[in-house]
Amino acid sequence: MRRRKRTPAEPTPSPAGGQAEKPESPETQPLESQSDTPIATESVPDESLLEAQPEEATVALEQHQRLLAAFDNFRKRTERDQARQALWTRAELLKALLPTLDDLDRARAALEPGQKTIDTQGMLIIMDRLAEVLEREGLSLVEAAPGDDFEPEIHEAVLTIPSDEFPEGCVAEVLEKGYRVGDRLLRPAKVAVTRPPEEKPDRPSG
Numbered sequence: 154m155r156r157r158k159r160t161p162a163e164p165t166p167s168p169a170g171g172q173a174e175k176p177e178s179p180e181t182q183p184l185e186s187q188s189d190t191p192i193a194t195e196s197v198p199d200e201s202l203l204e205a206q207p208e209e210a211t212v213a214l215e216q217h218q219r220l221l222a223a224f225d226n227f228r229k230r231t232e233r234d235q236a237r238q239a240l241w242t243r244a245e246l247l248k249a250l251l252p253t254l255d256d257l258d259r260a261r262a263a264l265e266p267g268q269k270t271i272d273t274q275g276m277l278i279i280m281d282r283l284a285e286v287l288e289r290e291g292l293s294l295v296e297a298a299p300g301d302d303f304e305p306e307i308h309e310a311v312l313t314i315p316s317d318e319f320p321e322g323c324v325a326e327v328l329e330k331g332y333r334v335g336d337r338l339l340r341p342a343k344v345a346v347t348r349p350p351e352e353k354p355d356r357p358s359g
Contacts, residue, residue: 246290253283295331297342299324307331309341316347323347 256279260272295307301324303310314325324344331342 295342313348315350317350
């Protein structure tokens with residue numbers, strides 16, 4: 154019995170009648186079919202960035218130092234201006250008081266040797282002028298009069314006086330005037346404050 158001789162396998166024809174397509178090897182596959190996972194690479198810092206960092210730090214330090222110096226100069230200039238303004242204010246006040254000082258000098262020069270009395274009318278005129286000058290500079294009296302309520306913000310209680318004329322806790326007497334400039338209290342008014350009158354003991358009958 155004869156054996157049938159094998160012949161090489163013929164390629165399977167494609168449906169269109171052409172040669173059968175050979176499977177592509179992984180080396181010949183398109184890039185789209187390969188893995189999309191990115192390959193990790195070690196990042197190397199840019200040398201230009203490393204060189205720029207010390208320069209930026211130096212620039213920032215210089216800017217900070219210039220800012221501190223400018224602020225210190227501003228503070229010193231403000232202090233000098235305030236001191237100059239305070240000196241100018243005092244000078245203006247003293248200048249306004251000079252005419253009153255001249256009046257006092259003339260009143261003293263008018264006194265005769267051995268004279269113990271002074272011109273009362275002239276002294277009153279000088280006091281009125283002094284009060285006018287101080288009022289123009291903003292000086293005003295603290296409100297305090299007998300019968301007013303005692304206010305610890307503007308009054309200073311020196312003593313208490315029994316009184317049946319005013320209620321307890323009122324101003325009985327102004328001992329020393331107080332003064333203010335605008336809203337600033339220069340000196341509180343020293344006052345005596347009322348307290349209830351002392352009860353007299355009953356006399357025994359008989």
